[in-house]
Amino acid sequence: MMAMPDSDSEDELPPGWEERANDDGVVCYVNQQTKTTQWTHPRTGRSKRITGDLPLGWEKYYDEQSQRFMFHNKETKQCTNIDPRLAFAVEEPTLNISQVRQRFDSCSTALQILHGKDLHGRVALITGANCGIGYETARSLALHGCDVIFACRNSSSTAEAIERIAQERPAARARCRSVALDLGSLRAVQQFVEEIKQSVGHIDYLILNAGVFALPHTKTVDGFETTFQVCHLSHFYLTLQLESLFDHRTRIVVVSSESHRFANLPVENLTVQHLSPPAEKYWSMMAYNNAKLCNVLFTQELAQRWKQRGISVFSVHPGNMVSTQLSRNYWFYRLLFAVVRPFTKSLQQAAATSIYCATANELTGLSGLYFNNCYFCEPSKLSRNETLQKQLWTLSERLIHELMDQPT
Known part of the structure; x- marks a missing residue:
């Protein structure tokens, strides 16, 4: 997909887009208008991954009612399905099978x-x-x-x-x-x-x-x-x-x-x-x-x-x-x-x-x-x-x- 023109902040998402992370820590981008999802940033064309442990005070658990993983802040009592580590996601090389190591x-x-x-x-x-x-x-x-x-x-x-x-x-x-x-x-x-x-x-x-x-x-x-x-x-x-x-x-x-x-x-x-x-x-x-x-x-x-x-x-x-x-x-x-x-x-x-x-x-x-x-x-x-x-x-x-x- 062709990358979109730069904005004042290259990493800023266009209107209508939302950033999420899957259970494996890979960041995906959801277009709320078209209901489509992609693995590369709609402006930069690059991919991201979240790494490391959850911030202090946060825990991850599986919610049986919603059938999805949730995140809970034990201090503020906040519950969300958005991984708090998204703010610290790091860029990865462009996805390419030649870069996948055979395990x-x-x-x-x-x-x-x-x-x-x-x-x-x-x-x-x-x-x-x-x-x-x-x-x-x-x-x-x-x-x-x-x-x-x-x-x-x-x-x-x-x-x-x-x-x-x-x-x-x-x-x-x-x-x-x-x-x-x-x-x-x-x-x-x-x-x-x-x-x-x-x-x-x-x-x-x-x-x-x-x-x-x-x-x-x-x-x-x-x-x-x-x-x-x-x-x-x-x-x-x-x-x-x-x-x-x-x-x-x-x-x-x-x-x-x-x-x-x-x-x-x-x-x-x-x-x-x-x-x-x-x-x-x-x-x-x-x-x-x-x-x-x-x-x-x-x-x-x-x-x-x-x-x-x-x-x-x-x-x-x-x-x-x-x-x-x-x-x-x-x-x-x-x-x-x-x-x-x-x-x-x-x-x-x-x-x-x-x-x-x-x-x-x-x-x-x-x-x-x-x-x-x-x-x-x-x-x-x-x-x-x-x-x-x-x-x-x-x-x-x-x-x-x-x-x-x-x-x-």
Whole structure:
């Protein structure tokens, strides 16, 4: 964003702007007129962070009623949600991924990344959280105090998953709940969103983890090829429908795959037949590759569209051939995954990159990036094509509108 002209005081905020700090101490700027948020000063274009301890006599606490952190002055009895250290915020270098030091790698686990973090008061919504990488992601967050919504189709499997976490940490039971979500139906997604909005006022971490792999050619109740709808279209719809629950504190993590590098979607004239092919043109592996490319394309375009709101969006590769239920649909892949199991990541390691992108302080203000092994890497050239990003967005919107405008 272009910096505004200097005023008498370069650091003075323009009318209608307010300065706040998030729980990690990064300063954000809120435009009260447009209701947008950004991480850089509207005049200087620079970012700030608050450091050090609270001033003498101040304490920070979590208010259950407002569900936010508050600051209390024990001498004056003043309570406020504005961090008193804002007056002493210091400038930081311009946000740039090249300046982020790599702290973790392929061997790191989700729990190692969360070591020392208190996620009390944070809310995570994770699709496919009842098993595999999604379960380890949900478990890791819940063990560190986060409220976790398990968005899954199989209610009994989800109940068992929550019970396993409760046995490990009884206090976590109250922080985990299941809300049924069938990604094979856009109307089911709509019903899920309505239920979430009735019970949640804000989402801190949206982790789009659910996926399918190696399916025979099947169609959803909406008439789309299943891999395409479950991995992309329903997640696309879910994210846009939940928009009112997001703000500058929100991070969206889209679980993609290195398989996106082998996709074959055309750069020009993208059609529904490319995304949801008929049986005679269907190959399960290519359907998966293309769906994972859609994940990265969606991430890049969403990051551009929501950058003025300060919402961070990342896509991630969890690991190669991790032992999950993803391969359950075809005996050959079950055998192959079993053979390579000793050489692949554990589920805790596979969940690490999603956890890192959701919670790492150093990523505040960054967006639209692709991560592998807890660090940024360049996605495929095809995924960086802006024309294809916009084509996919437009086509996805059209498919949803055409179906949802039909009478039930």
